[in-house]
Amino acid sequence: MKFKDYYHPLEKKEKLIFYLITVTALFSFFFTSVSISFVGIKLFTLKGKKLPLGIEVPEIVLKDEKGEAVNITGKSQVKKLLLFFKPKCAACRMALSNLQYISKQYSPENIKIFCISEAAEEETKNFLKTYAINFPMLMDPQKSLRKIFKFHSTPALFLIDENSTIKYGRIGFRKLVFDEMVIKEFLQSSKIPIEIFESEDQ
Numbered sequence: 001m002k003f004k005d006y007y008h009p010l011e012k013k014e015k016l017i018f019y020l021i022t023v024t025a026l027f028s029f030f031f032t033s034v035s036i037s038f039v040g041i042k043l044f045t046l047k048g049k050k051l052p053l054g055i056e057v058p059e060i061v062l063k064d065e066k067g068e069a070v071n072i073t074g075k076s077q078v079k080k081l082l083l084f085f086k087p088k089c090a091a092c093r094m095a096l097s098n099l100q101y102i103s104k105q106y107s108p109e110n111i112k113i114f115c116i117s118e119a120a121e122e123e124t125k126n127f128l129k130t131y132a133i134n135f136p137m138l139m140d141p142q143k144s145l146r147k148i149f150k151f152h153s154t155p156a157l158f159l160i161d162e163n164s165t166i167k168y169g170r171i172g173f174r175k176l177v178f179d180e181m182v183i184k185e186f187l188q189s190s191k192i193p194i195e196i197f198e199s200e201d202q
Helices: 009-047 090-103 121-130 176-189
Strands: 061-064 069-071 079-085 111-117 137-139 156-160 166-171
Touching: 079 090, 079 176, 090 111, 090 176, 111 121, 111 176, 121 137, 156 176, 166 176
Parallel strands: 079 111, 111 137
Antiparallel strands: 061 069, 061 137, 079 156, 156 166
């Protein structure tokens, strides 16, 4: 007698049902994953905004911690680095440490570094009491410069050439070796061979 003669019909049905449930579950998982991925890409595309590479920055005057007006843009013989910062942001403090080191490698005649705090003035001044820096700390608690530089979170770093043109911009913290490489290339040629990073609404 063949093996199939011993195969109970009920077992056949149970196996068929099991296979159908398994296949349905797999298809369901696959299409759900694809849908979520698609929605994620869609949202990122809608929210992501390119940083303004190649745009000429208008004249910008901000007050420092002493209340004195400082002109941070305008055409000059010196290139500039701007770091947008918040004292309570851990990534911002790490980015600031990088700039502390870098500022000792280059004279202000080569590159001027400005840190721009988006926190309340009192909070920024309290931070400076315990954390001394080698370059100006400027105040923008209203976050007015976000309209120009098109970023939505900190830290944000921008490199501006002698013609007041944005040559490089990025959102987030990078290791010191990366920042050193970018700034060295910028000072040598003003051409940054690195794709500009996109910002996301926070």
